[in-house]
Each structure stands twice: as structure tokens, then as C-alpha cells.
Amino acid sequence: MSIRDYGLLYWTVIGVTALLVASPFLSKVLVYPRTEFFTELWILDADRRAENYPYNVTRGENYTIHLGVANHLGYCAHYMVQVKFRNQTQPAPTSFGPIEDRLPSSMPSLFNFTVFVADEQTYEVPITFSFNYTWDERLSKVEFSGLMLNNVWLNMSGYGVYWDSGRKAFRGFLFFEIWLYDISANVFRYHGRFVGLWLNMTIPPESVG
């Protein structure tokens, strides 16, 4: 038997061994580059499910939701969450068009809090809130005095929601806009994303004359 008869076996063994040894090298070279850089933003209910979101709100009652942020930007991100509230007629953030062209709501922020998320990590913040409001029967309006958010009292004087006769509710939208810190410009810019909940401010029966 000639050595050449074992040629195929020989070169197969050499090839497989070389590939095995080169695998750490190849794993670094043959990585498909990341092409999409984005942020995910979501709200879950108190049980971290997308099922039982609060809708009918009672004055002074606590409600819990979870606000989640996932960072796929390729670096540790510094976000600012702006907590805002609006009624049916007040301006909402824009929801259509390219995400970088979207605009935040012109409503003033009730509270800003920062969130830091490492690359490819998620961060969930439990948010417990309760509203304090009174009902103006004459104007058919709910007038807010404050919002308690994670034990932080936020002044809501001047905020109100009117009776929505179509939906038969005093509806207000509590929403969270996400802003991203631009490390080179040293400023926060709107990141084109928001999540929120429509809430019905219920009137206790004893308040109804």
C-alpha cells in the first residue's frame, strides 16, 4: 500500500484539525455585523403580563404597572423617561413616519427620571401610581390635584379631563416618552418612542348628587 492511498484520509484529518484549532479565530472573523440599532419600550401589568392593565381608576387607589426598556443601541444608553398626562383634546406625541422624525407631546413633563441600560440588556421599572382628583359636576369635568408616582408627589393642578360622551368616561392618557442622551452633544433628544395607558377616572357614587 502506498502513502498516496491514504491521501484523502490524511488531508481530511489535517483539515478537520486545522478547522478545530482555527475555530476561535473564525468565530471572531465570521460574525455577521449588527446592522440594526434600536430601543424597545413597553408597559406590562402588575403581574408582568400584557393582560390586566388598569383602566377604571379610583381616586387615591394605587395601581402598579411595569415600564420596560431594552437597549440594542450598541452601547450603554442613558435614557430619560418623561412622565406626561393629557386629556382627549391635548397634543399627543406623533406616532407615524420615520422614528427619527417623530415629535414629543408639547405637554409639560410631570416628572423626569433617568434610566441607564447596558447594551443588549433590559431594565424594568415597577411604577405604582395613584391620582388625586375632584369632580366638577357643573362643568362635567374631573380636576386633578396630584399624581403619586413611586412615592413621589407630582403637582397636577391645572390638569383636567372632560366627559367623553362617546365612551361614557372621563378619559385621560398617562404616558411615558423616552429621550436619549447624546453623549457628543451633551443633550437629551426625543427618541421617537412612547407608551401609555388610557385611564377612566371614576366618580365615587357618594360624589354623584
Next chain:
Amino acid sequence: MNRVLLNAFILLTFLVVSAHYCLQLCLGVNSGDALSAVSNAELRVIACYRAVVDAERDGANVTELVGLLNQAGWLLSRAKLAYNYGDYESAVKYAGECLLMLDGFTEHAEILRREAKEARQRDFMLNFVGSGVGALCIAVGGYAAWLYLTRREKSGERVN
């Protein structure tokens, strides 16, 4: 006469200075102090964030640092809110807590960054250069061994 005037001046100065401090004590922290405290805390948070970005870029595990930064960020948010509501004492308190929490943060981040950079260089030498060169050696060595074996066989055949 001059002595009386001097005494009166000293007494007046003392009263003015005392009144100033008493007022500050009674009224608590003023807006300037609060603004300065909040700005300091904000600058520190940004500096720490930059340190985390640098550490992460060099491959450090920044989970612990990010957790701390989130806690400090919450305190800073509360400080800013308190300042906006005119509660300067709380603003200074939260800003102080924030600064305290970030004490030694950038140094720790820098240590992590350096360690990660060294580990990355070791990893690069071992896994990238080492395995690439190793695979090349196997291929070249295999070829050389093949040439040697075939030549030896040929020369053996010629002798026979």
C-alpha cells in the same frame, strides 16, 4: 466720640452678620445652594455614565455599575423635582445622597475598564492570533509532512 462710633460700627456689623446667618438658618437652604448641589450631582452622574460607556467599550461587565447609576439617577431626578417645586432643602439632600452614592465610582469603572482591556488583549493573543497561527502551522506542517512522506516513499521505491 470716635471710640463710641467705632463701637457702634462694630456692633452694627456684628448684628448684620448675625442677622444674615440667623435668616439663613431659619429659612434653610437658598435656591442658589440647591441649584449648585443639583448641578454638581448632574455633572457627576454624567461623568460616571461616560466612565461606564468607556468601560463597556473595552469589554468590562458593567451590570453592577449600571445598577448603581440607576439608583443615583433616581436620586438626581428627585433632587431636580424638589428644586422645581421650590423645596430646596430636599433638593440638596437628594443631590448629596446622589453624590455620596457615586463616591469612587469613576475610579472603580476605570479599574474594571483596565482589567477588561488586559483580558481582551490576552483573549486576542490566545484566541485570535494563537488559533489563527496554530491552524496555519497545522496546514503548513501537514503539507511538509506529506511532502516528506511521499519523497521518502519515492526514494524507497527507487532503492528497491
